[in-house]
Amino acid sequence: MPKIVDIDETPNPNARKFLLREPLTWGMAHSYENAEQAQGDALASALFAIPHVSNVFYIDSWLTVTQDGQADWEQLLREIAIPLRAAPAASAQSAAAVFAARASVADLSAEDRQRIDDIERVLDQEIRPYLQGDGGDLHVLGLSGNQLIVHYQGACGTCPSAISGTLQGIENRLRTLEPDIEVVAA
Structure with missing residues (x-):
């Protein structure tokens, strides 16, 4: 417990x-x-x-x-x-189950998969730690052309600053990777 x-x-x-x-x-x-x-x-x-x-x-x-x-x-x-x-504490979960849960962006070309991997690396290293520190997180739902669709979770999901300032900050940071990317919250 x-x-x-x-x-x-x-x-x-x-x-x-x-x-x-x-x-x-x-x-x-x-x-x-x-x-x-x-x-x-x-x-x-x-x-x-x-x-x-x-x-x-x-x-x-x-x-x-x-x-x-x-x-x-x-x-x-x-x-x-x-x-x-x-609530029970977590039991040991298989690596396959964790991997399957993280591999949610499917049916992408090799080029888009690499783009997502690069974006996820930036999110994991520079964005998510701050969101998680505030009780929330961010999940990538998809990539369509230059539009990255994300979903805020936890405290970030209903926080006014997440939809305005944080989203803009994420987009600005990701534009150092891809100058034309647009980040949209769903």
């Missing part, structure tokens, strides 16, 4: 990041924007059963919960802690 080490505020006032002693997953992100998406995930379903929870995102040893802005954080944090403490 994961023990809560700390609870951090995020730049999104409606999201909190829980740091855990034991991992919930080994490299596989779980991101849900509603209870229907969370079906089959016991932890996320239990969290969505709590009034005002509007988003659940977790990976490795941290979890971010976003609320609808109507709840008192002190009370909500106590309610969230119950299913979180009851």
Whole structure:
């Protein structure tokens, strides 16, 4: 059972990041924007059963919960802690399962696959650590011509600065690789 080490505020006032002693997953992100998406995930379903929870995102040893802005954080944090403490820690997952989850951009030419690999390397080294530090993340959904389609997860998904400033910053950084790239959030 994961023990809560700390609870951090995020730049999104409606999201909190829980740091855990034991991992919930080994490299596989779980991101849900509603209870229907969370079906089959016991932890996320239990969290969505709590009034005002509007988003659940977790990976490795941290979890971010976003609320609808109507709840008192002190009370909500106590309610969230119950299913979180009851959740099992991650069991060993096969490398194949982790690889399959990461290999989500399919049907690309060799040239576009290399472009995605270069983009992912920059995101992994320079962008994701900051997003994850704030309780969120970024998932590449696809590449169409010069348009990179991304999806914000966790606290970043509903944070106003993610859609404006952060998206522009990511695009500016990626333009050092590809001057004509446009980054679009879906």
